[in-house]
Amino acid sequence: MSPETIFRIHLALGYVAWLLCFRVYILPRLRSMEPFEAHRAIATLHSFRFFGLVFLLPGVVGPHLPSGFTTYTAYGDFATGVLALLALLTARARPLFWLFIVSFNLVGVVDLFLAYYHAVRLNLPAMAGELGSLYAIPILYVPLLMITHFVALYWLARPRLKADRALAPHAAAA
Known part of the structure; x- marks a missing residue:
């Protein structure tokens, strides 16, 4: 098998495995949380995306890896990670928190x-x-x-149910 075929198989199976794992183990847990807590958990995962800068380190990736890929990937990951960290740091200032949640996901x-x-x-x-x-x-x-970006964006875009709105004042007081 060619390296190209192996990479594509790995990538497709990576999505399949994570979708199965996410649906069975992660999504039920996130659904059981208040929206603030669920989005904070997702932001925590994404806060490690600063690691994408490693694509710019000589010796970590091969010398023939195109800079047209590595540069965009490294800085896009870095920006996302910083925005996720800012969301976590502003958790007590809810309007800022939600602004950074939307920003890092987009x-x-x-x-x-x-x-x-x-x-x-x-x-x-x-x-x-x-x-x-x-x-x-x-x-x-x-x-x-x-997967987590799509779930977060879906939750941010969907209209809240009447039951959710009815519970919101009680959750905010707790």
């Missing part, structure tokens, strides 16, 4: 879509070995990030 989704766009345009799957030890990021970490 920036994060755009970053991941751009990373996929650049990866396809530059034929990254054919040179997946150039990712070195970072190969695990697109296979194991990115699918979970994308």
